[in-house]
Amino acid sequence: xYLVFVxxxxxxxxxxxxxxxxxxxxxxxxxxxxxxRQLFGDTNFHQSIFNNLxxxxxxxxxxxxxxxxxxxxxxxxxxxxRFLRSVYLFPQAISLVVxxxxxxxxxxxxxxxINGTLEAVGLAHWExxxxxxxxxxxxxxGVAFLWYGLGFYVMLFSAGLQSISR
Numbered sequence: 001x002y003l004v005f006v007x008x009x010x011x012x013x014x015x016x017x018x019x020x021x022x023x024x025x026x027x028x029x030x031x032x033x034x035x036x037r038q039l040f041g042d043t044n045f046h047q048s049i050f051n052n053l054x055x056x057x058x059x060x061x062x063x064x065x066x067x068x069x070x071x072x073x074x075x076x077x078x079x080x081x082r083f084l085r086s087v088y089l090f091p092q093a094i095s096l097v098v099x100x101x102x103x104x105x106x107x108x109x110x111x112x113x114i115n116g117t118l119e120a121v122g123l124a125h126w127e128x129x130x131x132x133x134x135x136x137x138x139x140x141x142g143v144a145f146l147w148y149g150l151g152f153y154v155m156l157f158s159a160g161l162q163s164i165s166r
Contacts, residue, residue, distance in 0.1 A: 067153030
């Protein structure tokens with residue numbers, strides 16, 4: 001099963017990457033590693049690698065440490081513990097598409113909750129395009145990624161902490 005559904009498609013994808021093909025025509029031209037030379041010479045590709053590494057390191061690091069801290073805070077049976085469970089386990093129960101739409105509404109520059117809150121606290125007419133500004137787009141995506149993935153680690157660490165005797 002692994003060979004059929006994982007290894008063979010990877011081999012086919014690599015073979016296609018060595019060809020010039022538009023994806024719809026029947027003609028394919030073998031060009032070797034030219035596609036890779038173009039890819040590694042592209043500044044957008046370099047930026048995307050940096051963005052992914054930033055998300056992996058920064059958001060991943062924060063996700064682990066916050067997961068431990070929140071799981072520890074949830075060990076009590078008080079109201080705060082129930083509130084934290086509902087907030088951080090909620091993203092695990094809904095679709096990733098719903099999470100994306102939720103954050104789209106939060107980050108909306110015109111009627112988003114974040115800009116609305118900033119305006120309400122005295123930063124009047126502060127309409128920042130969170131996802132449209134180079135200086136805030138990556139941290140904004142990192143916050144949404146962190147919120148979505150944090151629930152899994154909170155559940156994992158919470159189960160581990162509960163198995164430790166008092």
